[in-house]
Amino acid sequence: MAEYKRPTTKEEFDKNFKQKKPLMNDTEAYYEASRCLFCYDAPCVQACPTHIDIPLFIKQIHTDNVTGASKTIFAANWLGNACGVVCPTGVLCEGACVYNHQDVPPIQIGRLQNYATNTTISEDKVIFKAGKSNGKKAAVLGSGPAGIAFASEARTMGYEVDIYEAKSLPSGLNVHGVAPYKITNEEVLSEIEYLQKHLGFNIKYNSAIDSKEQIKKLEHNYDAIFLGVGLGNTRTLGLEGEDKANVVGAVEFIEELRKKQHKMKVPQKVVVLGGGNTAMDAASESARMGAKKVVLAYRNSKEKMGAYGFEYDLAISAGVDSLFHVTPLEIVGNGKVEGVKFAKTEIVEGKLKTNMKNTFVVRCDLVIKATGQAKMGRLFKLIDNLDIDNRTVIKVNAETFQTSNPKYFAGGDAINGGAEVVNAAYDGKMAARGMHNYLNK
Template identity: 40%
Template sequence: MTNSPFTPGIVPARLDGRVLQENFADLHAPLDAHEALVAADRCYFCHDAPCITACPTTIDIPLFIRQIATGTPEAAAKTIFDQNILGGMCARVCPTETLCEQACVREAAEGKPVEIGRLQRYATDRVMAAGVHPFSRAPQTGKRVAVVGAGPAGLACAHRLAMKGHEIDLFDARPKGGGLNEYGIASYKATDGFAGAELDWLMQIGGITLHTGRALGRDLSLDGLCADYDAVFLGMGLGGVNALRAAGEDRSGVLDAVDFIADLRQADDLARLPVGRNVVVIGGGMTAIDAAVQSKLLGAENVTVLYRRDRAAMPASRYEQDLAASKGVRFVFNAMPIAILGNGAVTGVTVEYTRAEGKSLIGTGETFDIPADQILKAIGQTLATTPEELNITGGKIAVTGPGRTSRKGVWAGGDCAAGGEDLTVTAVAEGRDAAEDMHDRLMG
């Protein structure tokens, strides 16, 4: 962390180790065999299955649930992995409440959908725990592909290409692969080193060589990759962080929420991780919610999420908002920061109320202060580097169809590419679809 544990107000060990262990335990306990059968029995196995349409990776959900119901969870896992090789992580982190489960007929009829996410986890965990990899490689094609970014999009792309017989060099800027799954989600959603275990399991396909500590723009150039490889996929996410544009943003105690979460995810001992007594999180997406909840679980007394628009406009789902509220997080809507208070270290934030005028947002002139010794910025990210000769739209790489960029032989997907929602499951779908298109092009 950029802040020392001795920064006033930001200290470690606000809670003892036993409490921390309980706080960061698995958010949803896995189903046992009996519970899975009971949950699967609630599925109507709809022939027109709206849940499939709602899934960005179009998993055949009724089929895999029927396979669980008939006592063949291994077959269910294969059905899932056929469409989503990161089905284990997506079962944990997907906002199923706004995707497949929201579309479930049971949700419409009874207000209680089939527990699709937990059933998916049950099936995929069974296969992964057995160390079984359900896919094998096709004969080698002699083609070499560079995949930049070992997050969900890059991993899905690399696996699909390796399965089709291509050789993959997978590059990532961080010391570990996994991307968002390893560094960017709340610890209570993926416990016991699951992200790393899933990465190791995925690599069993063979044909993929992971190179860590290699960043585009610093260690790699797009021109060099295009010269050395038959095709290139860019899935490196968004490494830059937007500025707050508020006076005093450089004060001690102001951190990027993504760095806070990454530090937490990589901490060997949560009792050594410093957190403020009064924490303010600025932003309205999943990163903001994850940072706020985890601050509270680390022992912060007061945690406030500050969002400039109203609740309905908040990108984080209502389920995640309610989860945060249940942990004691306070929400302040229609308010934006205009100044960070303090003399060196943060003591608070001055906030101005906002109102919408058409598509614009303006300050009302009415202000108030919120005490804070730690401020976490979760206001969006940008490309850390702009690759050569690529069209950019809205701060992201412009793509058409299945991830084709403006440069021949280069595809992109995941958060760094313009288009779909910034979700793990969407990134997997984009990586997978780009790989299929790349394979078609490579094989003529």
């Protein structure tokens, strides 16, 4: 079991949060690329939500055409660099690699993708440019992966694009909610800066859109509007004691950690509530920040968790303990967290039931809620004739990503309720094409 000391310097923080997928050097990339079989009708391409021509870009790397490889990647996925490291490649492209059927390690597609795009970004190679101005303007709400992909694609078609971002930094969860051992702030921001420099979209920071008047002004000033706002803060659970000090949401915890890094202090005993990938990240990060006891608590069995198996394994390897078939009843303490009262759960006639006769308290100094994020329903209600479903996500045309209000297009978490970065990148790109077809029909 790993045991981490609390980092007090940037160097110690970086050591505790060593990158899961470190950047390849030229030799590593050449030899890894040489392993590819360049399959016809390659299953890795089918497994990629953005359908990057993976055999082609790997062949280009192997023949020392790294710039060409980057062009192949970015042509399909405007967030190609970030996706190379944050994507769950083990269940997507690499999970589909034919080598898996031969008991041979799959091609490290994500790291090769990151190698090619990182090289091009660091050398500031020009591989695309904005299209000739067509006189039309598009507004984007949110500078997450969907919004950036939409803006990039729209600029290649000559649209003037303004992105309205509520926070002070771009890229949504990539820079605010993804664990630091998956990707660094520097790498996320360098990709956005590269795209912005060569394509020329504008980002207006600290510019939340939260009133009917602002919406009407956007509708008047722009030919089309893209909703890429993602999700909001962590949902409340309605537990007694949830308002006590040191009860935080997982996304907010990760965002603070990414900003403060070694300057953030994590208490000795932590309980993380949830069973998704974000819960695994929050638990693993707590351990890497020096917490002596981190308990991951989930209401059902390990097999029922939403997290990928490799994410759970990563948390356990960091020293996290897990507690299954428990549900939180109350957060106890005198003004400040002192523990969580749980009840055991059990399966009765195929349904999960809470056994109130079997309760206990786990002592802790910090409770992290990784129980899902609130939807942006308040914003959606400001827009006339915008259909949303009972999950509070926007309904769109599956091919054009146009909403019931024809001036609006949407993508990413706003339409799927929470998926991968690569899904958002695909949605944004295709929505820009849908907008272009609509405005030029």
